[in-house]
Amino acid sequence: MVARLEITLKPDLFDAEGEAIRRKARDYFNIQLDEVRIIHVLTIEAQLTQEQLESARRQIFTNPVSQISSFKPLATPFDWAIWVGFRPGVRDNPGSTAVEAMEDLFKTRFQPGESVYTSRLYLLRSESLGKSKRGHRAVEGIAKQLLANDLVQQWRVYSGDEWNPEEGIGIIIPRVRLAHQPSVETLSISSDAELERLSLERNLALHPRDIPVIRSYFLQPEVRDGRSKFGLSDPTDVELEYISQARSDHCNHNTFQGKFYYHDLSTGEQKVVDNLFKTCIEAPTLALQKEKDWVISVLWDNAGVARFDQDTYYVITGETHNSPSNMEAYGGALTGIVGVYRDPMGTGKGSRLIAGTYGYCVGYRDYRGPLKPHLHPRRLLDGVIEGVRDGGNKSGIPTPYGQVFFDHGYMGKCLVFVTAIGLMPATVSGTPSEKKTTTAGDLIIMCGGRIGKDGIHGVTASSEIYSEHTPAGHVQIGD
Numbered sequence: 001m002v003a004r005l006e007i008t009l010k011p012d013l014f015d016a017e018g019e020a021i022r023r024k025a026r027d028y029f030n031i032q033l034d035e036v037r038i039i040h041v042l043t044i045e046a047q048l049t050q051e052q053l054e055s056a057r058r059q060i061f062t063n064p065v066s067q068i069s070s071f072k073p074l075a076t077p078f079d080w081a082i083w084v085g086f087r088p089g090v091r092d093n094p095g096s097t098a099v100e101a102m103e104d105l106f107k108t109r110f111q112p113g114e115s116v117y118t119s120r121l122y123l124l125r126s127e128s129l130g131k132s133k134r135g136h137r138a139v140e141g142i143a144k145q146l147l148a149n150d151l152v153q154q155w156r157v158y159s160g161d162e163w164n165p166e167e168g169i170g171i172i173i174p175r176v177r178l179a180h181q182p183s184v185e186t187l188s189i190s191s192d193a194e195l196e197r198l199s200l201e202r203n204l205a206l207h208p209r210d211i212p213v214i215r216s217y218f219l220q221p222e223v224r225d226g227r228s229k230f231g232l233s234d235p236t237d238v239e240l241e242y243i244s245q246a247r248s249d250h251c252n253h254n255t256f257q258g259k260f261y262y263h264d265l266s267t268g269e270q271k272v273v274d275n276l277f278k279t280c281i282e283a284p285t286l287a288l289q290k291e292k293d294w295v296i297s298v299l300w301d302n303a304g305v306a307r308f309d310q311d312t313y314y315v316i317t318g319e320t321h322n323s324p325s326n327m328e329a330y331g332g333a334l335t336g337i338v339g340v341y342r343d344p345m346g347t348g349k350g351s352r353l354i355a356g357t358y359g360y361c362v363g364y365r366d367y368r369g370p371l372k373p374h375l376h377p378r379r380l381l382d383g384v385i386e387g388v389r390d391g392g393n394k395s396g397i398p399t400p401y402g403q404v405f406f407d408h409g410y411m412g413k414c415l416v417f418v419t420a421i422g423l424m425p426a427t428v429s430g431t432p433s434e435k436k437t438t439t440a441g442d443l444i445i446m447c448g449g450r451i452g453k454d455g456i457h458g459v460t461a462s463s464e465i466y467s468e469h470t471p472a473g474h475v476q477i478g479d
């Protein structure tokens with residue numbers, strides 16, 4: 001059974017979120033909208049009775065003070081409407097939460113194939129747009145550049161004239177439908193050029209220096225003999241995917257470990273920096289640790305540890321989430337701040353998070369030049385701000401300060417820095433809190449939100465230049 005539930009504010013209440021969209025349409029695109037109202041849509045695909053659906057509508061999904069809801073269309077008269085929902089396979093966090101809430105209410109479990117899909121319907125009223133082709137193009141622009149990111153979302157535009165008030169948007173289910181049988185494929189690596197081609201087409205992001213090394217390994221007689229005993233010859237696609245992940249610039253820091261030829265044009269000084277990480281990061285950090293007694297632990301655990309006072313240490317770490325934020329600003333920044341929050345908690349014997357910080361380097365918000373980045377700096381900055389806000393403050397960890405830097409050099413790729421800070425006692429049960437050991441027999445607990453098709457090829461996509469081969473869904477949707 002499939003049902004569509006629509007939820008919106010009561011007609012006499014001000015739609016603040018819709019007003020924010022109206023202002024952005026005016027400020028960003030000089031499009032004059034008279035009003036924007038939003039309808040939240042839940043498409044429920046599950047074996048539930050009408051009584052259960054009605055109970056869920058009243059007890060879970062509707063605030064009786066401020067909202068109305070119905071299993072029939074709620075759209076009021078409008079000039080244009082934009083429906084925005086996730087693409088098939090993309091993680092739908094509100095939908096997953098809706099499933100959990102109904103399972104708790106009905107004391108049952110959703111069966112495989114049953115789910116809840118969330119989306120939004122934006123109702124636009126505008127006398128200036130009219131119903132012309134020009135108006136349709138303007139609304140398409142609002143959908144594509146303001147309301148949806150085509151990497152992870154899909155949208156549809158409706159005019160008020162073609163709208164069927166009885167049917168509404170209909171039933172839209174973004175279910176993944178695989179047209180092939182999953183299988184393991186053997187890939188020929190007859191030459192370096194062939195492996196380079198596979199790397200480009202499959203987004204493996206293999207470093208040029210790694211390509212001959214990988215080939216030479218699989219061509220070794222003893223390796224081929226050992227593989228033949230298991231019916232293997234050339235590498236499989238699974239093996240190359242694994243190698244590409246482990247050897248990616250994102251995971252292995254190939255660039256930082258390379259040689260840099262430095263030439264100071266003002267002084268004429270020239271020098272070679274062999275291994276940027278060891279020379280410019282590791283060496284000065286270890287030197288600082290020797291000079292300062294408040295530096296407790298660096299460069300081996302998930303985060304650095306320093307002394308706050310005699311009884312307390314503070315734990316701090318930071319990272320960038322540039323490539324994913326450049327493609328999907330909100331999701332990239334959200335997974336950045338949430339991801340970095342894990343590190344202080346896993347440092348030493350564990351710390352308690354107290355704050356996060358941020359730094360954004362983007363192009364100018366008012367840029368109107370010829371360059372056409374995937375996301376205009378204005379929209380990109382709005383997205384990363386919202387992502388860090390939702391991943392940080394809404395997870396209960398404040399983000400009290402940060403910085404924003406504007407420069408034309410960030411038009412091609414932004415920088416998004418996120419930092420996490422925690423506190424822990426200097427000792428735990430009489431032992432140093434920054435030290436930990438593992439022994440055979442220890443239990444390992446893994447926890448986290450379920451993921452969808454999003455996030456695949458994340459580290460390899462982050463390790464190469466954005467191109468037509470960059471996978472659309474490599475940005476993970478944070479939970």
